[in-house]
Amino acid sequence: MKPLFAGIKSRPLYTGVAIDHAASHHIWAVEGGGVSKLRAILTGDATHLLAASTILVTGDQAAATCEFYHQKQADSCHHMQTVQNLVTRLAVMLSTARMGLRLYVLGSEDFIGQVAATAQRQGIDFDDMRTEQCGSLARLVQCVHCKGMIDHVTTNIVPCPHCGIQLFVRDHYSRRLGAFQGVAVNAEDPSAIPTIEEIYK
Amino acid sequence: MALDFRQETFRDDFSFRNSPHAISRFPFPFWEDQYMYSINIEPHTAGKPGSVYEFPIDIDEHYLAEMHDRALVLREDPLRCQSLPHMITAEWDLLELLMESLARDYPDHFALSRDGDHWHWRNRPMKIEQKFTFGNVATLPYPPMEYITRQCQGDFCLIDQREGNLWLDAGMVTTQADWSLDFDLGMNFMEWHGPVPIAHEIGVMERALKYLMAIQVGRPVRRLNWTMTINPRLDTSPENYHKWGADRLTVTPANVGEKLHLRVEVQGLWRLPRSNAIVFSIRCYLISMNELVTVKKWGRRLPRVLKSLPEDIVTYKGLTRYRQTAIDWLARYDDGGVTSSGGDPD
Numbered sequence: 001m002k003p004l005f006a007g008i009k010s011r012p013l014y015t016g017v018a019i020d021h022a023a024s025h026h027i028w029a030v031e032g033g034g035v036s037k038l039r040a041i042l043t044g045d046a047t048h049l050l051a052a053s054t055i056l057v058t059g060d061q062a063a064a065t066c067e068f069y070h071q072k073q074a075d076s077c078h079h080m081q082t083v084q085n086l087v088t089r090l091a092v093m094l095s096t097a098r099m100g101l102r103l104y105v106l107g108s109e110d111f112i113g114q115v116a117a118t119a120q121r122q123g124i125d126f127d128d129m130r131t132e133q134c135g136s137l138a139r140l141v142q143c144v145h146c147k148g149m150i151d152h153v154t155t156n157i158v159p160c161p162h163c164g165i166q167l168f169v170r171d172h173y174s175r176r177l178g179a180f181q182g183v184a185v186n187a188e189d190p191s192a193i194p195t196i197e198e199i200y201k
Numbered sequence: 202m203a204l205d206f207r208q209e210t211f212r213d214d215f216s217f218r219n220s221p222h223a224i225s226r227f228p229f230p231f232w233e234d235q236y237m238y239s240i241n242i243e244p245h246t247a248g249k250p251g252s253v254y255e256f257p258i259d260i261d262e263h264y265l266a267e268m269h270d271r272a273l274v275l276r277e278d279p280l281r282c283q284s285l286p287h288m289i290t291a292e293w294d295l296l297e298l299l300m301e302s303l304a305r306d307y308p309d310h311f312a313l314s315r316d317g318d319h320w321h322w323r324n325r326p327m328k329i330e331q332k333f334t335f336g337n338v339a340t341l342p343y344p345p346m347e348y349i350t351r352q353c354q355g356d357f358c359l360i361d362q363r364e365g366n367l368w369l370d371a372g373m374v375t376t377q378a379d380w381s382l383d384f385d386l387g388m389n390f391m392e393w394h395g396p397v398p399i400a401h402e403i404g405v406m407e408r409a410l411k412y413l414m415a416i417q418v419g420r421p422v423r424r425l426n427w428t429m430t431i432n433p434r435l436d437t438s439p440e441n442y443h444k445w446g447a448d449r450l451t452v453t454p455a456n457v458g459e460k461l462h463l464r465v466e467v468q469g470l471w472r473l474p475r476s477n478a479i480v481f482s483i484r485c486y487l488i489s490m491n492e493l494v495t496v497k498k499w500g501r502r503l504p505r506v507l508k509s510l511p512e513d514i515v516t517y518k519g520l521t522r523y524r525q526t527a528i529d530w531l532a533r534y535d536d537g538g539v540t541s542s543g544g545d546p547d
Binding site (some may be wrong): 009010025026039042120142144145147170173174175176177181183184187188189190 | 280363381383384385386387389391392393394395407439440441443444445446447449453522
């Protein structure tokens with residue numbers, strides 16, 4: 001029988017980070033596995049592009065990445081300690097951005113979601129960004145009960161660190177929140193102990 | 202005709218009941234002895250006197266109790282009422298639509314006088330009197346959508362139309378069948394219907410979207426939706442699922458007549474004149490199995506419909522745990538006779 005859920009209707013498509021040559025400035029938000037993709041597309045000899053590029057990078061390879069792009073004379077490259085720091089700085093940059101800016105996002109779905117939600121609050125719609133999912137399939141999850149956010153969820157079920165409810169991670173995604181929905185997994189029968197599996201590695 | 206408002210609750214002791222009159226006008230949603238997904242949209246024109254379709258906005262004997270329940274929900278969870286900033290014009294449009302409808306159709310209970318932008322609103326059942334300036338948010342105690350929907354039965358969503366799609370950008374949602382306004386706010390039509398089974402695959406969503414985008418001012422439409430709810434609980438939100446989910450295990454052959462309720466939503470859609478947004482109203486009617494089988498045709502038909510449901514629909518509507526108990530209990534009301542087409546009692 002044909003599966004009824006042929007994909008997650010509310011989940012965005014990540015269609016890749018092809019360079020927009022019409023843009024006058026480029027901001028690159030990069031996390032974890034996104035670094036190697038960045039290095040492949042924003043190469044050291046792309047002089048004009050580098051001069052018009054601001055890079056915000058977080059994760060294991062952030063320091064080395066910044067070092068590389070400083071040497072190659074990118075307009076600026078920011079080594080951010082955490083995703084939260086990156087998103088905070090990006091929000092300020094976007095709030096004063098001018099026409100002609102293009103935002104590229106490379107990293108886990110969790111990361112893209114957080115950047116997208118921030119960008120949307122600054123008036124940049126999802127389809128105006130260029131996104132590429134790289135590395136981990138980890139999810140950002142909103143607990144529907146207490147509204148707390150849980151980042152880097154790799155399992156089908158996760159205890160909410162805010163309110164303690166065991167949440168099932170649904171395939172239902174909010175771009176506004178940049179998050180999947182988590183709903184109590186055994187509310188109907190609290191004695192049912194669900195099997196926890198790591199499925200979003 | 203003056204309505205007689207019941208004192209009752211939708212939580213704790215669940216004292217909600219339908220009068221014989223309310224049962225006779227219940228919008229029974231099954232037109233035949235089996236069920237399948239369809240768009241089932243029709244013009245929202247005036248129905249028979251006394252029916253839930255007599256007026257565009259139906260106010261009934263549960264009005265005051267429902268408004269009290271809404272206030273309780275909002276006190277615990279203000280996120281049930283949200284509106285994105287660009288929806289303020291649509292909020293005023295909605296306030297006009299509801300005030301005009303109520304004052305015109307229930308003059309014993311509501312009154313509206315307008316002198317340019319100076320409006321005077323009276324809601325006698327709720328003992329509210331308000332003079333305000335239309336278009337000036339500061340002259341009302343709440344933003345316009347929240348103000349009027351605290352005084353009108355039914356959930357309300359305001360839907361923006363742009364980029365060839367519909368966007369769920371505002372709402373007052375306290376009586377919902379397990380969906381979250383806070384999560385779905387800002388989604389487009391395909392996104393917020395993402396979890397609905399079957400419909401996408403058979404093309405229902407594409408056709409529905411096309412149809413809804415063509416709705417014109419002054420030509421509202423409606424459709425019915427349904428599910429089942431344990432206890433007459435209006436607030437079956439995902440936010441509170443951890444509190445009501447376990448109710449589904451409490452249905453037994455002895456209590457199913459009292460505990461199990463058919464929950465029908467009359468969904469209305471209006472184009473708004475200033476904002477070009479669409480109002481999506483979701484008016485919930487509840488009826489217990491005991492009340493439902495007092496209408497012979499419904500007692501015959503409901504067990505047949507429940508038997509015919511595809512598994513995906515059963516799962517999506519959350520009926521799995523008690524469907525068989527309901528079918529077994531209802532079977533004694535099905536004498537095998539022929540039922541007439543349409544949902545109304547014979």
